[in-house]
Amino acid sequence: MTTNPDTSASSPVADDTRWQFWIDRGGTFTDVVGRRPDGRLVTHKLLSDNPEHYKDAAVAGIRHLLDLRADEPVTPDMVACVKMGTTVATNALLERKGEPTLLVTTRGFRDALRIAYQNRPRLFDRHIVLPELLYQVVVEADER
Incomplete structure (x- = not known):
């Protein structure tokens, strides 16, 4: 061009x-x-x-x-x-296009990304809307 x-x-x-x-x-x-x-x-x-x-x-x-x-x-x-x-x-x-994604993480940290940092504006709300995860499956690995 x-x-x-x-x-x-x-x-x-x-x-x-x-x-x-x-x-x-x-x-x-x-x-x-x-x-x-x-x-x-x-x-x-x-x-x-x-x-x-x-x-x-x-x-x-x-x-x-x-x-x-x-x-x-x-x-x-x-x-x-x-x-x-x-x-x-x-x-x-x-954009969630393409093949499903797998997350491999250290055993015991399966939910770390789901829990996140708890840094939302209204921390004590009872109704929490979580974002859609970028992965479908979590595999925990013994690696330490």
Whole structure:
């Protein structure tokens, strides 16, 4: 979608012959930040899911910044590192999409998340509305 050069960011780079990439993959968009071998930063934003144009948004974003065609490989001599974060799994958990979740905890702590901190605004109310748990099953493990 866009490429934005930032000529003000020219800090030295340990590997001055290869690119560095930082990627944030969200549910809708993937943001790619690349540091060129000369130290300049460039960015690219693209849809996280666009199967008609690419299989993997992160790789497509890297190819775009490297000015490679979709069929050209990204080789190790081009890239020093790729660091990626994503909110996809967190969003799926919070939105309760996907497979049911299992919680594994130390034996004796089965109800720790259900009990929580008791830090509600009206601590002595008799009618307590608890939030829906993010997990369906608890397994206790002997691990100490």
